[in-house]
Amino acid sequence: MNINQQAQKLLELVNKKNQEKHSKFISIASGKGGVGKTNFAVNLSYILANKFEKKVLLIDADMGMADVHVILNLKPQNNLKALLSGKKPQDIVVNTKGFDVLPGFSGIDTLDDLEDFMMMKIINDLTDFSKDYDFVIIDTAAGIDNKVISFIRASSRSFVITTPEPPAMMDAYALMKSIYKIYNYTNFKLVINMCKNKNEALFTYDRLNNSFRRFVNKNIEMAGWIPYSQTLNRAIKSKKLISEVFPSDDFTRAVTAIASKEVGEEYEFDGDGNFWKKLMSFLKKE
Ligand SMILES: Nc1ncnc2c1ncn2[C@@H]1O[C@H](COP(=O)(O)OP(=O)(O)OP(=O)(O)O)[C@@H](O)[C@H]1O
Numbered sequence: 001m002n003i004n005q006q007a008q009k010l011l012e013l014v015n016k017k018n019q020e021k022h023s024k025f026i027s028i029a030s031g032k033g034g035v036g037k038t039n040f041a042v043n044l045s046y047i048l049a050n051k052f053e054k055k056v057l058l059i060d061a062d063m064g065m066a067d068v069h070v071i072l073n074l075k076p077q078n079n080l081k082a083l084l085s086g087k088k089p090q091d092i093v094v095n096t097k098g099f100d101v102l103p104g105f106s107g108i109d110t111l112d113d114l115e116d117f118m119m120m121k122i123i124n125d126l127t128d129f130s131k132d133y134d135f136v137i138i139d140t141a142a143g144i145d146n147k148v149i150s151f152i153r154a155s156s157r158s159f160v161i162t163t164p165e166p167p168a169m170m171d172a173y174a175l176m177k178s179i180y181k182i183y184n185y186t187n188f189k190l191v192i193n194m195c196k197n198k199n200e201a202l203f204t205y206d207r208l209n210n211s212f213r214r215f216v217n218k219n220i221e222m223a224g225w226i227p228y229s230q231t232l233n234r235a236i237k238s239k240k241l242i243s244e245v246f247p248s249d250d251f252t253r254a255v256t257a258i259a260s261k262e263v264g265e266e267y268e269f270d271g272d273g274n275f276w277k278k279l280m281s282f283l284k285k286e
């Protein structure tokens, strides 16, 4: 069997699989780097699992600079790359602080260099593995790389993180605009991070929403805002997870408020069960 036939086979296999339980797939994205995606993704996972008793899988899909395990102070034996050499997700998953993590990998093998066939193999393995989770949170790389766009398009929700700084706002807008323009995808929710206060957050949201509405004729929802937190930086330095050790810090409370909305909200399930199928088909077309 040549590689194209094998790829076709994998595609058919994933298409046959059913996500029986409807997991909610949330990708965490941003235009600009360093705006707080990974810290948000990790703490959101912790809070969904521990405060709301959900079964959560966090996937580190930032394969250029994977650092979910760094924030969680884990030293994983394996990572997603091991799926390519025959390991199973069960062999690489790490259970920590009440939720499961699939660690990513960094270095020269960025996601871009991964052949579509290899991505398909990873997707095939994860289709079965992820189906029992209530939430699958996907931490992505900054920017509008094709693979990141595929993760976003396949997700039923994409949290776009920005700070109130104009470059971060412009890049968040550019990310949403280009994905809408090419693919008509609008399931974005904005998270305004590192704010001085609520007014600054609302001002940032209004500006972005107005620009988006002028272009798309639709509002983007605000998932919530998160204050700038010195405590977060202290927690990171002492290798602790802020939401675990400082449950009443404003950062933790802000992420809890965002998590509570997701728990309460019913998604349209049309697409949700099909996350991996969609991801597979988006990759195939590129
Ligand atoms: N609310 C906040 N208050 C203060 N500092 C923050 C806040 N959120 C994130 N940071 C800091 O910003 C830096 C970047 O955070 P993080 O790594 O989560 O961003 P990222 O968007 O995942 O970056 P990358 O694009 O490189 O993946 C970290 O030093 C983190 O401590």
Ligand SMILES: [Mg+2]
Residues within 6 Å of the ligand: 037, 038, 039, 062, 067, 140
């Ligand atoms: Mg990150």
